[in-house]
Amino acid sequence: MQLSRRWICRPRRSPLLAALAALVLAVTATASTGRLSTGPQTAGPAALARSTALGPCMISGTMGVQMSEGVPTPPGYARSTGPVRALNLMIDFSDAPGEGRATDRLGEFFPQTQEWFRTASYGRMDYQPHAPVKDWLRMPRPFSSYGIERGAPFDPGYRELVQDIVEKADPEVDFSTYDLVNILITPNAGPSALDTVLSVTFAGNHEAPVADGVPVSNASFVYSRQDDGSGSYRETGFRVLPHENGHVFGLPDLYTSDGGGAVGHWDIMSEDWGANNDLLGWHKWKLGWLDDDQISCASDPGTTDHLLGPLATPGGTKLAFIPLDEQTGYAVEVRTRGGNDDAVCKPGVLIYRVDADVDTGHGPVTVSDSTRDSGGCTRRPNVHAELSDATYVPGQSFVDPDKDIRISVVSATDDTYRVRVTRS
Numbered sequence: 001m002q003l004s005r006r007w008i009c010r011p012r013r014s015p016l017l018a019a020l021a022a023l024v025l026a027v028t029a030t031a032s033t034g035r036l037s038t039g040p041q042t043a044g045p046a047a048l049a050r051s052t053a054l055g056p057c058m059i060s061g062t063m064g065v066q067m068s069e070g071v072p073t074p075p076g077y078a079r080s081t082g083p084v085r086a087l088n089l090m091i092d093f094s095d096a097p098g099e100g101r102a103t104d105r106l107g108e109f110f111p112q113t114q115e116w117f118r119t120a121s122y123g124r125m126d127y128q129p130h131a132p133v134k135d136w137l138r139m140p141r142p143f144s145s146y147g148i149e150r151g152a153p154f155d156p157g158y159r160e161l162v163q164d165i166v167e168k169a170d171p172e173v174d175f176s177t178y179d180l181v182n183i184l185i186t187p188n189a190g191p192s193a194l195d196t197v198l199s200v201t202f203a204g205n206h207e208a209p210v211a212d213g214v215p216v217s218n219a220s221f222v223y224s225r226q227d228d229g230s231g232s233y234r235e236t237g238f239r240v241l242p243h244e245n246g247h248v249f250g251l252p253d254l255y256t257s258d259g260g261g262a263v264g265h266w267d268i269m270s271e272d273w274g275a276n277n278d279l280l281g282w283h284k285w286k287l288g289w290l291d292d293d294q295i296s297c298a299s300d301p302g303t304t305d306h307l308l309g310p311l312a313t314p315g316g317t318k319l320a321f322i323p324l325d326e327q328t329g330y331a332v333e334v335r336t337r338g339g340n341d342d343a344v345c346k347p348g349v350l351i352y353r354v355d356a357d358v359d360t361g362h363g364p365v366t367v368s369d370s371t372r373d374s375g376g377c378t379r380r381p382n383v384h385a386e387l388s389d390a391t392y393v394p395g396q397s398f399v400d401p402d403k404d405i406r407i408s409v410v411s412a413t414d415d416t417y418r419v420r421v422t423r424s
């Protein structure tokens with residue numbers, strides 16, 4: 001099996017278009033009215049209040065990075081806290097007619113997706129799925145005519161598909177009342193996800209067709225079924241949707257052309273097949289699910305101790321961050337089995353490098369493996385094994401000799417870990 005081809009679902013905009021879109025946003029933000037356009041008056045990620053004390057930890061990318069790990073997330077993406085209204089449309093084609101009921105297709109993703117977001121966000125995101133059209137929406141042209149394939153850009157195929165979807169749904173749907181759109185395509189259109197993953201998200205795309213006065217700018221398309229044949233599809237097959245929606249909220253892909261070897265199963269933006277998993281603490285802060293007082297910013301020289309509780313449980317300090325410069329830093333968090341994390345086989349302290357200047361799909365996050373070439377502690381299907389035991393336990397240290405940084409796990413009591421950071 002060609003695992004590395006499975007996770008190709010990155011949002012596709014050229015760097016040039018991204019820069020243009022940002023400019024357009026700056027000019028038109030005050031005139032926007034609908035929810036799909038996240039100007040200053042909507043509660044998008046950029047509207048989150050940030051403590052100035054954390055300034056050195058708010059790394060950001062430079063121009064030209066189309067989707068960055070930087071904090072805050074730029075405007076244009078969907079809001080990630082409070083009520084999030086998701087429009088779901090199930091579509092089929094004359095050459096791929098829907099098999100079974102459209103609402104059964106919807107049922108492959110709900111209620112699990114909203115539960116996933118509720119758990120991951122500690123209740124801060126109230127994901128509200130809506131499906132005002134209960135039947136398959138039949139597209140006016142056959143699937144084969146849109147030229148949809150892996151890596152297909154928005155133009156012309158997706159633009160034409162979105163135009164047709166809007167035309168068909170518009171009589172029954174007020175697009176201006178939704179924060180994001182999920183297009184759930186009949187699974188018999190296109191190749192099996194085992195061969196080629198077509199699922200894709202176009203995020204912050206203000207060049208998209210307009211419906212009810214707002215551009216359909218944050219839209220996820222889900223194809224086929226991510227069924228690994230292990231019999232767990234009903235439990236885990238929905239996970240492609242929270243991954244795709246992660247892009248809608250501004251999160252980049254963490255897998256690379258080599259697969260999930262940079263982050264493993266520690267974030268759903270790295271691996272969305274197999275056992276349930278969570279998001280990195282960095283992503284939870286970026287999305288506004290962790291408060292600033294839950295982040296411990298180790299920017300000053302010297303030695304500091306940080307008491308970190310498990311990421312899966314709400315409340316308390318969750319993330320220590322050691323900025324290296326204005327674009328990069330090391331993040332430190334505690335991962336245990338709990339919440340959405342079903343596959344954790346070695347609880348402990350996860351240490352990873354975040355680089356806001358590295359684009360989506362090129363490795364913006366790299367997990368440091370405390371036990372290189374160990375083979376890992378799990379054999380679960382579609383879980384990157386080698387990094388499954390990457391966590392650090394009491395007595396172990398991570399050292400970056402070039403930057404003169406040492407991160408040591410001093411002790412652990414009831415899942416609370418004392419981490420000591422020494423930097424010059």
Ligand SMILES: [Zn+2]
Binds near residue numbers: 008009244247253
């Ligand atoms: Zn993706």
